[in-house]
Amino acid sequence: MKIEFFGACQTVTGSQHIITINGKKLLLDCGFWQGRRKDMETLNREFPFDPKSIDAMILSHAHIDHSGNIPNLVKQGFRGKIYCTKATAQITELMLEDSARVQVYDVGYLNKKLPLGAEPLQPIYTPEDVAPAMKNFVGVNYHEEFSPLPGVKAYFRDAGHVLGSALTTLELVEKGTVTRLGFTGDLGRKFLPILRDPEQIKAVDYLISESTYGDRLHDTLATSYIDLAKAINDTYARGGKVIIPSFALERAQELLYIIHELINQKAIPPLFVYLDSPLAQRISEAFSDYPDLLDEETQKTFLEQDKDPFIFTTLRFVETPEESKKLNNIKQPCVIISASGMCEFGRVRHHLKNSIADKKNTVVIVGFMAENTLGRRLLEGAKEVNILNEKLPVRAKIVVLNSLSAHADQNDLVKFIIGAGKLKKLFLVHGEENAMAVLTDKLADAPIGEIVRPGKGDSIKL
Numbered sequence: 001m002k003i004e005f006f007g008a009c010q011t012v013t014g015s016q017h018i019i020t021i022n023g024k025k026l027l028l029d030c031g032f033w034q035g036r037r038k039d040m041e042t043l044n045r046e047f048p049f050d051p052k053s054i055d056a057m058i059l060s061h062a063h064i065d066h067s068g069n070i071p072n073l074v075k076q077g078f079r080g081k082i083y084c085t086k087a088t089a090q091i092t093e094l095m096l097e098d099s100a101r102v103q104v105y106d107v108g109y110l111n112k113k114l115p116l117g118a119e120p121l122q123p124i125y126t127p128e129d130v131a132p133a134m135k136n137f138v139g140v141n142y143h144e145e146f147s148p149l150p151g152v153k154a155y156f157r158d159a160g161h162v163l164g165s166a167l168t169t170l171e172l173v174e175k176g177t178v179t180r181l182g183f184t185g186d187l188g189r190k191f192l193p194i195l196r197d198p199e200q201i202k203a204v205d206y207l208i209s210e211s212t213y214g215d216r217l218h219d220t221l222a223t224s225y226i227d228l229a230k231a232i233n234d235t236y237a238r239g240g241k242v243i244i245p246s247f248a249l250e251r252a253q254e255l256l257y258i259i260h261e262l263i264n265q266k267a268i269p270p271l272f273v274y275l276d277s278p279l280a281q282r283i284s285e286a287f288s289d290y291p292d293l294l295d296e297e298t299q300k301t302f303l304e305q306d307k308d309p310f311i312f313t314t315l316r317f318v319e320t321p322e323e324s325k326k327l328n329n330i331k332q333p334c335v336i337i338s339a340s341g342m343c344e345f346g347r348v349r350h351h352l353k354n355s356i357a358d359k360k361n362t363v364v365i366v367g368f369m370a371e372n373t374l375g376r377r378l379l380e381g382a383k384e385v386n387i388l389n390e391k392l393p394v395r396a397k398i399v400v401l402n403s404l405s406a407h408a409d410q411n412d413l414v415k416f417i418i419g420a421g422k423l424k425k426l427f428l429v430h431g432e433e434n435a436m437a438v439l440t441d442k443l444a445d446a447p448i449g450e451i452v453r454p455g456k457g458d459s460i461k462l
């Protein structure tokens with residue numbers, strides 16, 4: 001029995017690990033690599049293993065860096081089942097369709113700029129490739145044992161990271177020997193709005209753990225309510241707009257939930273809030289199919305009173321690009337939530353272009369901003385930015401909320417890893433070098449046989 005690591009090795013994207021047991025192969029996650037286009041093209045198009053050789057797959061959650069290459073896997077001959085929670089299956093379909101549309105748009109744009117006679121670029125997959133991939137999905141409930149392969153029993157617990165996210169425990173039996181292995185996917189954090197708290201993987205011999213924030217502690221979530229209310233109230237007093245670039249899954253729903261609560265508590269005026277992301281809207285609707293997966297507070301505050309946590313009287317959904325453009329003409333204070341989260345694609349760039357040069361306005365940064373993105377430049381206090389081929393001075397106020405992360409921080413990770421049992425080996429993945437190094441130091445006294453930070457292609461006997 002062995003495990004091989006092919007993605008999210010000393011980095012945070014492209015999650016893909018393979019367990020070989022009784023001659024069969026089980027793939028854990030099939031994520032997209034994300035970063036500079038040129039570097040990612042080959043990594044995503046060509047698998048470092050034969051997709052036909054994989055017998056079954058487990059998907060931890062719907063984020064593209066864990067699910068994004070599934071249509072390509074199926075296109076290249078994978079025919080096994082893909083096990084995940086039912087919510088993950090539903091949301092993944094929306095995410096993959098969106099990813100395919102972005103690829104088609106992106107390639108179309110780049111092809112227009114190609115020199116004459118150059119080979120046109122192709123998307124890695126198109127929206128037509130998503131439906132065949134979805135046929136392989138099998139939705140499983142949390143806490144319900146299933147068997148993806150002979151000799152493998154699997155079990156999902158709630159990871160508390162995004163709706164449907166799962167912590168996987170595997171019981172692997174080969175030649176009469178039982179080995180227990182845990183896989184975090186992405187580990188969430190306690191007290192996140194809407195979601196239930198993460199559960200604990202227990203009594204495993206091996207653990208594959210994410211380590212995104214292995215070197216950092218988060219601000220408490222209470223500060224996000226206070227800071228967001230202040231940003232909105234200050235902007236309202238100046239007669240400006242609040243622009244919030246947001247990821248479509250989870251962050252957008254959290255923002256709607258928090259703003260809804262702030263309006264209910266009269267902590268902010270009942271101003272118009274525009275959700276300008278059809279994907280975020282579809283995902284918000286999907287939440288109502290899974291009331292049982294929402295936390296106690298959401299149940300009490302909203303569901304028991306027959307209210308939708310994401311719907312309030314001053315909320316407007318923006319569907320078409322034309323409707324989106326019309327927001328430019330609004331003169332009264334309002335909040336605009338729009339994607340993409342890192343401001344690299346999508347409608348949010350138009351809102352930023354329209355608002356950034358006016359000091360009445362505010363841009364609220366609520367998520368992780370990778371290097372070389374417009375979001376990162378704003379976060380780092382750039383005085384001038386280039387948006388859609390126009391140089392603009394940054395006069396709007398930039399407010400950064402560090403408290404809304406959906407990932408466990410260092411303390412949470414240490415507690416979780418120690419709680420997972422007397423580990424023979426801990427495999428740290430899904431983190432940058434420094435995060436892993438600092439977390440490894442923090443775990444120096446923990447009862448762990450060995451801490452491994454696998455490199456891409458490493459194969460380790462279990």
Ligand SMILES: [Zn+2]
Nearest residue numbers: 061063161186
């Ligand atoms: Zn994630």
